[in-house]
Amino acid sequence: MPIAVDVDVMLARRKMSVGELADRVGITPANLAVLKNGRAKAVRFATLAALCEVLKCQPGDLLRWEAEDTTGE
Numbered sequence: 001m002p003i004a005v006d007v008d009v010m011l012a013r014r015k016m017s018v019g020e021l022a023d024r025v026g027i028t029p030a031n032l033a034v035l036k037n038g039r040a041k042a043v044r045f046a047t048l049a050a051l052c053e054v055l056k057c058q059p060g061d062l063l064r065w066e067a068e069d070t071t072g073e
Contacts, residue, residue, distance in 0.1 A: 004066050007036040010055045025050045 022032040
């Protein structure tokens with residue numbers, strides 16, 4: 001997927017657990033894991049805003065675009 005999710009990087013920088021972040025954001029740890037592992041198909045702006053508020057970061061700190069490998073390798 002061309003969108004990479006760096007929630008785990010911000011968790012490590014803030015020394016926060018997935019459970020604590022999920023609780024403070026108001027989502028389940030399972031849903032946070034889906035997002036964190038790059039398996040989410042969408043994220044609500046309200047959830048993204050809550051993540052940024054709790055982690056004290058910008059959306060670009062959590063999400064970044066990566067070019068897809070089109071060489072077929």
